[in-house]
Amino acid sequence: MGRITLEKVQKKFGETEVIPPLDLTIEDGEFVVFVGPSGCGKSTLLRLIAGLEDVSSGEIRIDGQPATDLPPAKRGLAMVFQSYALYPHMTVRKNIAFPMKMAGMDQAEQDRRIKKAADALNLTDYLDRRPGQLSGGQRQRVAIGRAIVREPAAFLFDEPLSNLDAALRVGMRLEISELHSRLETTMIYVTHDQVEAMTMADKIVVLRAGNIEQVGSPLELYREPRNVFVAGFIGSPK
Ligand code: ADP
Ligand code: MG
Numbered sequence: 615m616g617r618i619t620l621e622k623v624q625k626k627f628g629e630t631e632v633i634p635p636l637d638l639t640i641e642d643g644e645f646v647v648f649v650g651p652s653g654c655g656k657s658t659l660l661r662l663i664a665g666l667e668d669v670s671s672g673e674i675r676i677d678g679q680p681a682t683d684l685p686p687a688k689r690g691l692a693m694v695f696q697s698y699a700l701y702p703h704m705t706v707r708k709n710i711a712f713p714m715k716m717a718g719m720d721q722a723e724q725d726r727r728i729k730k731a732a733d734a735l736n737l738t739d740y741l742d743r744r745p746g747q748l749s750g751g752q753r754q755r756v757a758i759g760r761a762i763v764r765e766p767a768a769f770l771f772d773e774p775l776s777n778l779d780a781a782l783r784v785g786m787r788l789e790i791s792e793l794h795s796r797l798e799t800t801m802i803y804v805t806h807d808q809v810e811a812m813t814m815a816d817k818i819v820v821l822r823a824g825n826i827e828q829v830g831s832p833l834e835l836y837r838e839p840r841n842v843f844v845a846g847f848i849g850s851p852k
Pocket of ligand 2: 654658
């Protein structure tokens with residue numbers, strides 16, 4: 615399960631309102647992309663959902679349960695960080711096992727989940743290498759593997775491909791989309807890249823200065839952009 619609802623969620627940093635009260639529903643299994651220019655509040659919104667920031671007001675629910683006051687570890691969500699967040703001195707296996715080890719999971723269950731993640735990500739042959747011996751794409755897969763083993767209700771990605779070169783980005787985009795089809799788990803993906811949004815999303819949330827300008831499928835946004843900002847951002851002919 616991975617249905618996430620935001621009800622009048624607002625975020626202020628001091629006196630500055632970065633996210634005005636907004637409502638949003640993310641359905642179980644959806645691939646949702648938050649897109650918008652730099653500084654519009656994408657990361658903040660994702661961090662509110664993850665519990666890495668506290669809301670100033672409003673309510674977050676995960677599968678109907680109030681989650682607003684839950685710490686990140688209790689929300690059942692997994693944030694995928696950029697690949698440079700890997701531990702360079704640990705093998706791939708240990709990097710992937712790290713969150714399970716921290717949670718005190720027994721070894722047999724850890725091994726089962728590592729195998730499952732390695733199979734899903736084609737990392738089986740790389741488990742005993744260290745991040746420095748991997749390509750950028752492989753490192754990014756390890757970072758995703760570390761999220762998969764938590765068997766989360768949803769994966770949260772914050773511009774995970776921004777430090778990869780253009781060619782690699784295209785391949786990783788396809789891999790993440792394929793992973794979504796295979797796992798059928800909710801994914802929320804933050805990017806400022808319109809092409810990523812249009813090619814990966816079931817549902818796009820267009821943000822400008824913390825406001826939701828429009829929510830819809832790529833085709834809906836392309837055909838019926840609500841305003842000039844959305845049209846310009848999506849590259850719609852309108
Ligand atoms: P995006 O991810 O879309 O680039 P962010 O969510 O990082 O945007 O930032 C949205 C706005 O909130 C920006 O104006 C940023 O400067 C501000 N902001 C983000 N984090 C903090 C913070 N911890 N303290 C104060 N202002 C912040
Ligand atoms: Mg950001």
